[in-house]
Amino acid sequence: MQAVKQLGQYLGPYKFFTLIAPLLMVLEVTMDLIQPTIMQHMIDTGIANGDNRYVLNMFVWMLGSAVLGLIGGVGCSYYSSKAAIHFASDIRQALYEKMMTYSAKERDAFTTGKLITILTSDVESIQRAFMMTLRIFVRGPLLFIGAVIIVFVTARELFSILLIIVPLLVIAMYFFTKYSGVLYRRVQEAIDAVNTKLQENLAGIRVVKAFRRETQQVAQFGELNEALTKRFITAEQIVGVLVPFTMFVVNLGIVAALWLGAIKVDAGTLQVGVILAFINYLTIILNGLMSSSMVLMQIARALPSGERIVDVLNKEIAVKEAEHALTDPIKGAIDFDQVSYRYYETAEDVLKKISFSVKPGQTVGIIGKTGSGKSTLVKLLPRLFDPSGGEIRIDGKPLKSYSLATLREHIGFTSQKALLFSGPIEKNIRLGKDDATAEDLQQALEASCASEFVERLDKGLAHELSQGATNLSGGQKQRLALSRAFIRKPAILVLDDTTSALDSASEQQVQRAIATYYQDTTTFIVASKIASIQQADVILVLEDGDIVGQGTHQQLLQSNAHYQAIYASQQKAGEQG
Incomplete structure (x- = not known):
């Protein structure tokens, strides 16, 4: 219930809609309840006595009640839809905003597939449950209670039938509602697994095709899909039994009413109109219980979704901002003081007591074997995670102590894998600086060697990128990613193996651009080639998370065995090439 209470806060702006919808439903239910009574009087008083004027009056009353019921029903649908859709929209927005604050740890804790399911399927389940509650859950109990009271008052001779039928229906409804919640929780877990597999395979489709693993991946997806299918079938079959069972019990009640009513009519203690009214009210009771049970099952299905949504909203963020965060301009002097990092509490450190200092405007080269911690080190600077x-x-x-906004505004960051978004090239570059001028754009493109291919495109900067920028080559994507970082003119520039997809001439041009346009920028260059960093003011050599060498290119060549080994292997590879 904690989830219901927390999510209920999102109803605040829509209290009017939430209140007016049930009131309009009360109007519709009231009109539905009085119609069988009007029909009873029409038969027993008007038709039985041949009073056509009375029949006409009752017809007008029935027509009027039907019109009022229509107004109530349409109004309830209108306002309940507005309340439920806006309610769900606000939750979806809050979820997305929360997910945007997650670091890798929080995303890994949920998995991408599960987060997608929560943002889509779970929110939709909550929306449907709330809408049904406003529309039907008010209608169902009111129809049930009203019909029972009217039968007790107007057809007490047949009321004993309800004393048998109603408990049976209530017990069945309770059982199916309780069990459906468990079943649909399992369904949501199976949907998580399907979405995770789908997301992984779509993202890695080129790898799948390159290694010809389509058959195996299809088979694995088939297993997950089969598991989801079985859980869905089980849930739907169990829930589906409720409708025929309820109809069976109600039909028994109708047969009993006709049998008992016939006896009493024959005895002269009951009129035919009362029997017809009772059967109508019995049908109303059925509809009331059926609709209530459907809503209860939808609520039972939505409760696990609500708990999953609240888990995301309440997830504690690892990277937090200080209470009185600094917004001072950053110049770029950086000190690492005994910095260590591990991805999980039980894991080993991937960075081990790293210490070094950098002055503003200096260039730092970072080199080492794969897995030595190079990328992890530079990701600490924009606080993608904390040490x-x-x-x-x-x-x-x-x-x-810096506010996250201030810190990240002063950092230009490019990752190993160039990530671009669908849309125009210009929009992608302006992610680095919204108010960039045309001159800023041109300078950034030239600095990254991107202008040469952008100018050849038919629409230039307006050229539309596909999802993942699959309509560009790897080198072109990397250059645009560099442009996005350059356009910020940041105090700190981080190039995480960004030039790996560039040819030697383009890489040299990028290095010259950094030296020319970004002299006051503190630059970190993660590289796998010494040629990419040999002009750096300071080079850090990493090995298994330790700094095993620190100095200029010449200093390290003279005194550091690890650097000498890397240099020798690359020189040998160059000679063989």
Whole structure:
């Protein structure tokens, strides 16, 4: 119920819609309930006595009640839809905003597939449950209670039938509602697994095709899909039994009413109109219980979804902002003081007591074997995650003391894999700086060697990129990613193996652009080739998370065995090439 209470806060702006919809439903139910009574009087008083004027009056009353019921029903549908859709929209927005604050740890805790399911399927389930509650859950109990009271008052001779039928229906409804919640929780878990597999395979489709693993991946997806199918079938079959069972019990009640009513009519203690009215009210009771049970089952299905939504909203963020965060301009002096990092509490450190200092405007090269911690080190700067130990300082102040907005506004970051978004090229570059001028755009494109291919495109900067920018080559994507970082003119520039997809001439042009346009920028260049960093002011050599060498290219060539080994292997590879 904690989930219901927390999500209920999102109803605040829509209280009017939430209140007016049930009131309009009360109007519709009231009109539905009085119609069988009007029909009873029409038969027993008007038709039985040949009073056509009375029959006409009752017809007018029935028509009027039907029109009022229509107004109530349409109004309830209108306002309940507005309330439920806006309610779900606000929850969806809050979820997305929360997910945008997640670091890798939080995303890994849920998995991408599960987060997608929660943002779509679970929110939709909550929306449907709330809409049905406003529309039907008010209607069902009111129809049931009203019909029972009217039968007790107007057809007490047949009321004993309800004392047998109603408990049977209520017990069945309780059982199916309780069990459906468990079943649909399992269905949601199976949907998570399907979405996760789908997301992985669509993202890695080129790898799947390159290794000809389509058959195996289809088979694995088939197993997950089969598991989802079985859970869905089980849930739907169990829930589906409720309708025929309820109809069976109600039909028994109708047969009993006709049998008992015939006896009493023959005895002269009951009129025919009362029997017809009772059967109508019995049908109303059935509809009331059926609709209520459907809503209860939808609520039971939505409760696990609500709990999953609340789990996302309440997930504690690892990277937090200080209470009185600094917004001071950043110059770019950086100190790592005994910095360590591990991805999980039980894992080993991937960075081990890293210490070094960088002055504003210096260029730092970082090199080492795959898995030595190069990318992890530079990801600490924009606080994509925080160190497990030690401290990072910028301009002499703790990194954590800066507001995240200020920190990241002063950092231009490019990752190993160039990530671009669907839409125009210009929009992608302006992610780095919204208010960039045309001159800024041109300079960034030239600095990254991207202008040469952008100018050849028919629409230039207006050229539309597909999802994942699959209509560009790897080198072209990398250049645009560099443009996005360059256009910020940041105090700190991080190039995480960004030039790996560039040819030597383009890489040299990028290096010259950095030296020319970004002299005051502190630059970190992660590279696998010494040629990419040999002009750096400081080169860090990493090995298994430790700094095993620090200095200029010449200093390391003279005194560091690890650097000498890397240099020798690359020189040998160059000679063989």
